[in-house]
């Protein structure tokens with residue numbers, strides 16, 4: 614192999630110093646990922662490993678100095694690609710000042726968010742510095758993780774954002790629950806502020822704000838409701854599992870899956 618093609622095959626590495634620790638990472642790595650490799654904790658809200666970063670909440674800001682040492686600025690670490698010789702501070706007084714202001718602004722949108730209140734305590738932010746925007750969804754910071762997960766990962770496209778500015782919110786299109794919602798609950802799991810509240814009853818799975826009301830399937834063994842029927846139908850169409858297993862809740866399915874039971878093991 615020629616020297617040129619050998620270099621092309623290799624990833625270019627760059628050196629960055631974060632909180633006085635130096636690390637070499639592939640060019641293009643974000644500052645957040647470089648910090649994670651050093652076990653340096655930077656708070657995040659709108660970042661999720663399963664989706665490309667979008668840099669919307671800004672709580673992950675850090676202080677960056679270029680390799681000449683002449684220029685220093687504040688930027689969001691989850692979207693900032695590392696370049697050679699950067700020096701980064703994650704907890705400098707300047708970073709804390711900016712992070713505190715960002716938390717205070719986010720709290721005006723989501724004043725009841727436990728995670729924001731904990732961050733406020735940690736960084737000395739005043740939770741009531743700005744008047745709360747009370748729109749009845751007091752926990753949503755419009756990070757869009759739920760919408761992106763629904764669209765880009767699950768592929769259901771059941772929710773989106775509507776309106777603008779102070780009135781912007783996450784809803785199902787035209788506020789009517791689309792039949793696309795399969796009640797997978799992925800949106801609930803990725804939401805950093807616990808803004809999506811679902812009610813799980815014997816008969817139905819409801820997300821009131823989005824008009825979602827899905828019929829629940831009950832376990833053929835223990836009679837417990839365990840998943841929306843549309844979710845099971847969607848999974849059944851995608852995965853080739855033995856039919857009778859779809860009629861059971863996860864606990865009964867696990868015990869049925871043991872060798873020696875009337876059901877065959879999942880291969």
Ligand code: SF4
Nearest residue numbers: 753754756757759804
């Ligand atoms: S509901 Fe949660 S995940 Fe969705 S935009 Fe609001 S804060 Fe983000």
Ligand code: FES
Nearest residue numbers: 668670671673691
């Ligand atoms: S986590 Fe970086 S901007 Fe939200």
